[in-house]
Amino acid sequence: xxxxxxxxxxxxxxxxxxxxxxxxxxxxxxxxxxxxxxxxxxxxxxxxxxxxxxxxxxxxxxxxxxxxxxxxxxxxxxxxxxxxxxxxxxxxxxxxxxxxxxxxxxxxxxxxxxxxxxxxxxxxxxxxxxxxxxxxxxxxxxxxxxxxxxxxxxxxxxxxxxxxxxxxxxxxxxxxxxxxxxxxxxxxxxxxxxxxxxxxxxxxx
Amino acid sequence: xxxxxxxxxxxxxxxxxxxxxxxxxxxxxxxxxxxxxxxxxxxxxxxxxxxxxxxxxxxxxxxxxxxxxxxxxxxxxxxxxxxxxxxxxxxxxxxxxxxxxxxxxxxxxxxxxxxxxxxxxxxxxxxxxxxxxxxxxxxxxxxxxxxxxxxxxxxxxxxxxxxxxxxxxxxxxxxxxxxxxxxxxxxxxxxxxxxxxxxxxxxxxxxxxxxxxxxxxxxxxxxxxxxxxxxxxxxxxxxxxxxxxxxxxxxxxxxxxxxxxxxxxxxxxxxxxxxxxxxxxxxxxxxxxxxxxxxxxxxxxxxxxxxxxxxxxxxxxxxxxxxxxxxxxxxxxxxxxxxxxxxxxxxxxxxxxxxxxxxxxxxxxxxxxxxxxxxxxxxxxxxxxxxxxxxxxxxxxxxxxxxxxxxxxxxxxxxxxxxxxxxxxxxxxxxxxxxxxxxxxxxxxxxxxxxxxxxxxxxxxxxxxxxxxxxxxxxxxxxxxxxxxxxxxxxxxxxxxxxxxxxxxxxxxxxxxxxxxxxxxxxxxxxxxxxxxxxxxxxxxxxxxxxxxxxxxxxxx
Ligand SMILES: Nc1nc2c(ncn2[C@@H]2O[C@H](COP(=O)(O)OP(=O)(O)OP(=O)(O)O)[C@@H](O)[C@H]2O)c(=O)[nH]1
Ligand SMILES: [Mg+2]
Numbered sequence: 001x002x003x004x005x006x007x008x009x010x011x012x013x014x015x016x017x018x019x020x021x022x023x024x025x026x027x028x029x030x031x032x033x034x035x036x037x038x039x040x041x042x043x044x045x046x047x048x049x050x051x052x053x054x055x056x057x058x059x060x061x062x063x064x065x066x067x068x069x070x071x072x073x074x075x076x077x078x079x080x081x082x083x084x085x086x087x088x089x090x091x092x093x094x095x096x097x098x099x100x101x102x103x104x105x106x107x108x109x110x111x112x113x114x115x116x117x118x119x120x121x122x123x124x125x126x127x128x129x130x131x132x133x134x135x136x137x138x139x140x141x142x143x144x145x146x147x148x149x150x151x152x153x154x155x156x157x158x159x160x161x162x163x164x165x166x167x168x169x170x171x172x173x174x175x176x177x178x179x180x181x182x183x184x185x186x187x188x189x190x191x192x193x194x195x196x197x198x199x200x201x202x203x204x205x
Numbered sequence: 206x207x208x209x210x211x212x213x214x215x216x217x218x219x220x221x222x223x224x225x226x227x228x229x230x231x232x233x234x235x236x237x238x239x240x241x242x243x244x245x246x247x248x249x250x251x252x253x254x255x256x257x258x259x260x261x262x263x264x265x266x267x268x269x270x271x272x273x274x275x276x277x278x279x280x281x282x283x284x285x286x287x288x289x290x291x292x293x294x295x296x297x298x299x300x301x302x303x304x305x306x307x308x309x310x311x312x313x314x315x316x317x318x319x320x321x322x323x324x325x326x327x328x329x330x331x332x333x334x335x336x337x338x339x340x341x342x343x344x345x346x347x348x349x350x351x352x353x354x355x356x357x358x359x360x361x362x363x364x365x366x367x368x369x370x371x372x373x374x375x376x377x378x379x380x381x382x383x384x385x386x387x388x389x390x391x392x393x394x395x396x397x398x399x400x401x402x403x404x405x406x407x408x409x410x411x412x413x414x415x416x417x418x419x420x421x422x423x424x425x426x427x428x429x430x431x432x433x434x435x436x437x438x439x440x441x442x443x444x445x446x447x448x449x450x451x452x453x454x455x456x457x458x459x460x461x462x463x464x465x466x467x468x469x470x471x472x473x474x475x476x477x478x479x480x481x482x483x484x485x486x487x488x489x490x491x492x493x494x495x496x497x498x499x500x501x502x503x504x505x506x507x508x509x510x511x512x513x514x515x516x517x518x519x520x521x522x523x524x525x526x527x528x529x530x531x532x533x534x535x536x537x538x539x540x541x542x543x544x545x546x547x548x549x550x551x552x553x554x555x556x557x558x559x560x561x562x563x564x565x566x567x568x569x570x571x572x573x574x575x576x577x578x579x580x581x582x583x584x585x586x587x588x589x590x591x592x593x594x595x596x597x598x599x600x601x602x603x604x605x606x607x608x609x610x611x612x613x614x615x616x617x618x619x620x621x622x623x624x625x626x627x628x629x630x631x632x633x634x635x636x637x638x639x640x641x642x643x644x645x646x647x648x649x650x651x652x653x654x655x656x657x658x659x660x661x662x663x664x665x666x667x668x669x670x671x672x673x674x675x676x677x678x679x680x681x682x683x684x685x686x687x688x689x690x691x692x693x694x695x696x697x698x699x700x701x702x703x704x705x706x707x708x709x710x711x712x713x714x715x716x717x718x719x720x721x722x723x724x725x726x727x728x729x730x731x732x733x734x735x736x737x738x739x740x741x742x743x744x745x746x747x748x749x750x751x752x753x754x755x756x757x758x759x760x761x762x
Contacts, residue, residue, distance in 0.1 A: 016476060025567065040563045041476045044572020044587075047610065065568070069476035071452065075573060075584075078607050 006049060006062030008174045010167075011080040011115075013108075014089030015100035016041055016068030019122035022157035023089065024048055024065045027167055032158045042067040045079045054171045061167060068100075077111060085116045085170045092121040092154065095135040105148055116173060117150040118166055124156040235720035236747035237659030237666070241759035243539055244499065244663040245548040245578065267455070269545070269580035273605045277524055351386055362428040363445060363485055366391055368462065373423070373470045374478065376485055380471075390426050394419060407435045418442040422462035423449065423470075432685035434692035437495065441488055444553065447577045448484055451554045452477050455581035483561035487553075489684070491534065495691060496658045496722065497549045498665040499556070502535040503641055506752035508632045512624065513538040513760040519619040521762050524606035526585060528762075532598045532637055534560055536664075540760045548578035549663045558587075559599050565589045566596040569617070571610045574603070588613040592621045598633050644668040647746045649739045653711060655725040656687060657747055659755060666747065666754040683726065690715045690724050705733050714740060 012020040021042050026032055028048050045066040052059050066072065066079045080086060086108055090101040101119065108115050121141055127134040138154070145152035151169070155162040351357075356378050364383070365374040370391035372380035380387070394417055397405035408415040416438035418425040425442040433441070450458065453473060461468050488494050504512075516528045517540045526545055530537040534556050539547060558574060559565065573584035588602040588610060600620065602613045624630045644654060647668070654674060658665040674683045686708070694701045694715040704715040712727045714736045725740055751757065 021564070021567070037563075042564050042570075043558070043562050044570050046564065046568035046570045047614070048568045067476070067572075071473040071475075071477070072573075075607075079571075 005060055007060045008085060008170060009062050009064065009083045010085045010087065010170060011064040011066060011083040012087045012089060013066055013076070013080065013104040014068055014120075015091070015094070015097040016070075018068060018089040018091045018094070018097045018100075019157055020065050020068065020087075020089050021046070023087070023120070023122065023155065023163060024063055026157040026160055026163045028063070030160070032160075034158060041069060044072065050167075052168060052171050054168065054175055057175060059171045059174065061171065076107070080108065080112055080115065083112060083115045084174055085118060086112070087118045087120050087166060087170075089120045089122050090136060090141075092123055092127050092136055093133045098136045098140070102144065105144070109148065116170075117145075117148045118170065119145040119148075119150055119152040120166060121152065121154040122157065124154045124161055125158045126156075128156070234744075234748060235659070235661075235718075236657070236744055236751045237664060237755040237757070238661050238720055239659075239755070239757040239759075240661070241757065242546060242662075243541070243756055243759040244552065245546045267580060267582040270583040270585065270605050271580075273524070273526065277605065351383065360429065360431050361433075361485075361489075362426075363441070363481075364390065364424075364426040364428075365445065365449070365481075366424050366426070367466075367468070367470060368419075368422040368424065369467050371467065371469060373474065374481055376482065390417070391424060393417070394424050407438075414438065416442065418446070420446050421455065421458050422466075423458075431681075432688040434688065434696060436696045437688055437692060440495065440497075441485075444484060444488065444494060444550070445481065447550060447554060448480055448557070449474070450577040450581050451558075451575045452480065454575045454583060455577065456583070479561045480557060484554075484557045487534075487557060487560065490680070492656050492667065492684075492687060493549070493665060494553055495688070496656065496665050498658045498663040499549055499552050500535050500666065501664055501754060501756050502532050502537045502633065502636055503639075503753050504537065504632065504636050506757075508629055509538060509756065510758070511627050511629050512633075513540055513758075515620055515623045515627070515629070516540045517760050517762055519623065520602060520613070520616040522604075522609065522612050522616060524609060525602055525604045525613070525762065526579075527601070527603040529555070529601050529603075530592070530598060530633075531556060531559060531601070532633055536756065537598070537633060538760075539756065540762060543761045545579075548576070551576035551578045555587075555601060559589070559601070565599070566591060569614060576603075586610075588617065590614075590617050592617075592624060593630055593634065595634075597637055598630060641667075641669050644671060647743055649742050649746070651728040651731050651735075652739055652743065653726045653728060654683060655723065655743065657724075657743075658722040660719065660721055662755055662757065664755050686711065686713060686726060687724055689713075694722075703737075705736065712736065716740060 012024065014020055017039065021040075022032060022034055024046075028050050042065060045064050047062065047064055049060055049062045052061060064079045064083070066076060086104070088101045088104045088108075090097040105117060105119075108117060119141060121136060121138075138152070141152040141154075153162050153166050155166065157163065359377045361376070363374075363376040364372070364380075364387060366372055366387045368391070370388045372383050372387045374380055375383050375387075393408075394405050397403050398419075404419070405417045407417065412430045414427075414429050414433070414435060416427040416429075416435050418439060423446070425445055427438040427442050429438060453461075457473075461470070461473075491500075493499050512530060516530070516538060520528045520540065526542045527539065527547055528541075529539045529547075536552070541547065554576065555574070564570070570587075570589040572587050572589065574587045575581065575584050579585070585603045585605060586607050586609065588600075588604070590600050592598045592600055600617055602616065604613065621630075644652060654668060654670070656665055656667045670680055670683070673679050690704065690706065690713045693706070694704050694717055701715070702717055704713070706713040706715075707729070709729070711729055712731045714723075714725045714727065716723045716725075721744075723740060723744070725736070725743065727736055727739070731739070747754065
């Protein structure tokens with residue numbers, strides 16, 4: 001999967017255990033392994049890609065599934081840099097993961113203004129079975145999404161609820177913005193190729 | 206049964222022969238010898254002397270990555286935007302307000318230390334008096350936990366704690382419940398350090414050995430009733446320390462504690478517990494860590510050449526320092542940047558990373574990893590992917606360019622395509638299926654098992670574990686024999702060259718020369734002469750097979 005072939009870079013951010021990897025697994029491989037395979041935290045970040053067809057156009061979505069473990073926080077920018085869309089995940093059954101979502105939104109607003117935010121409450125099937133387990137209200141999430149002119153989704157990787165919907169929306173938004181700013185976008189591409197930005201690993205000295 | 210063995214060992218006849226290697230084997234015939242260095246081979250077990258282990262400054266090159274990056278900057282035409290990978294731990298998240306729970310290093314409590322040692326030795330007998338003396342130190346749940354038979358039954362405990370006695374990791378049980386016991390350990394260490402200006406290295410209590418190592422504000426403690434010597438436990442603790450560095454880098458670790466002595470290191474290490482667990486499990490079954498060498502997957506040398514040449518050709522990208530293929534904890538091929546070598550201890554951390562992470566099997570990954578022997582100060586970026594459907598053959602591309610993912614991803618695709626085309630992946634898979642080799646193939650009567658390390662290449666080979674060493678207990682016992690033999694040969698004042706040891710169930714022969722280390726296990730009735738005759742035959746066999754068992758050429762980009 002070469003970077004050159006990817007049309008939209010999408011990054012998943014959120015607290016460890018929020019369900020990012022499961023969401024990508026559902027979207028790319030249409031499967032959910034949570035019932036048979038124990039939780040495996042992501043190391044660093046994993047990359048996957050999928051082609052969607054919107055308005056008869058093929059769009060390649062490149063997805064960066066980042067690790068939620070805190071130690072990667074400082075280097076998370078190398079994963080979300082240049083992302084057109086970010087799916088900020090929180091676990092509907094874990095209040096602290098919503099606070100973590102706020103944190104990621106703050107980071108994106110600070111460093112990656114060109115990135116559209118899609119807020120995503122995960123594990124909907126659990127609160128569907130037992131509404132008492134919900135810890136983040138739809139209203140709060142909706143308000144946060146409005147703040148960033150984004151939308152809030154409530155998904156389940158187990159049942160597949162609304163997963164495709166997010167990615168389709170991302171592709172549609174991308175195409176819309178592309179036609180709206182066609183000239184600017186083209187200019188951007190030339191710009192990038194002329195001055196390849198190099199970011200160097202300096203270690204932590 | 207355990208006691209019987211011990212008795213047998215006491216009665217064992219040990220002979221120490223000074224006869225040089227020339228009596229037995231010609232130098233240029235050393236199996237697996239190569240002047241084409243691939244791995245750093247200069248270290249032997251003796252290098253890990255107490256002096257080095259005591260040294261709080263890591264004796265490793267710092268700034269290798271930086272110099273590579275500088276080269277890169279020079280090369281680049283446009284002025285590169287230099288971006289430091291920021292502190293792993295940002296100021297805001299550091300919880301400075303925490304107060305230490307107990308001032309256990311207090312002089313007034315020194316008296317109780319002795320009493321606690323009994324407690325520490327994990328024996329059934331709980332010291333009631335000690336508990337009574339310091340009720341504020343030990344809560345009931347703590348005591349119950351530490352006294353639970355399940356916890357005490359464990360053969361080996363490994364703990365990591367901070368200088369202020371905060372629990373960071375425990376191999377068995379939840380470190381949260383071990384606050385008290387870790388406090389006691391830290392008290393022991395600080396007491397010896399403060400009062401005697403000395404360093405606590407080990408305590409022997411009954412059949413338990415306690416080994417302590419302090420590095421960079423961290424205390425590593427190993428408690429074992431196995432066969433490991435103090436020195437060997439040190440080595441294991443050093444691997445644990447290296448694992449911490451591998452996750453955080455040395456720079457981050459020291460900075461964290463410089464700024465906040467009480468910092469809870471479990472936060473940046475969360476999600477990394479599995480690396481410690483897995484590393485410790487590996488140490489119990491994988492002799493390569495003890496021998497600071499790695500095992501190669503047996504492979505026809507022309508297949509191996511194809512593999513390394515393919516990598517060298519299709520991963521010829523700037524800033525790529527190492528490219529390696531590993532399969533089931535064995536090395537298949539390594540290609541390196543000119544002038545840079547992989548240290549076997551670093552390689553074991555890489556093997557551990559792959560071994561412990563199921564998540565790499567799902568998708569191509571891009572993750573930072575610090576290799577302490579290569580450069581403890583910074584991270585390399587690793588592109589990790591599997592080349593086959595079954596996720597057995599793993600390709601790692603280690604670069605200093607954090608933006609290289611897509612480039613490396615293309616390299617991976619090309620390498621994969623070629624390796625399939627040349628049937629090399631199939632050959633790797635076949636080798637994996639075939640197992641390594643049976644001791645029978647060496648056709649040496651009475652030889653049951655052996656470990657052979659080629660020192661110049663830092664690689665080792667050994668046959669499959671077969672009967673009688675196919676049960677968990679027997680495997681452990683065999684490992685214990687190797688620990689014993691290795692220790693006797695390396696740490697009894699001076700390095701012995703040859704050691705012949707008659708035990709209750711088997712006879713051991715250890716033989717160390719400048720070129721190799723050989724540890725052989727025979728049936729109990731073998732004589733010294735026939736054993737020496739047998740290992741010579743064995744060396745000839747390994748020599749014959751060396752192309753398959755070792756990587757003898759070193760390929761660079
Ligand atoms: N019932 C249910 N469980 C889920 C769902 N999504 C994820 N899980 C479970 O939640 C746990 C964490 O999921 P992951 O997808 O691995 O979480 P993550 O966000 O990738 O975690 P990190 O990689 O550590 O950042 C796993 O045990 C999943 O099986 C869901 O939609 N429904
Ligand atoms: Mg994940």
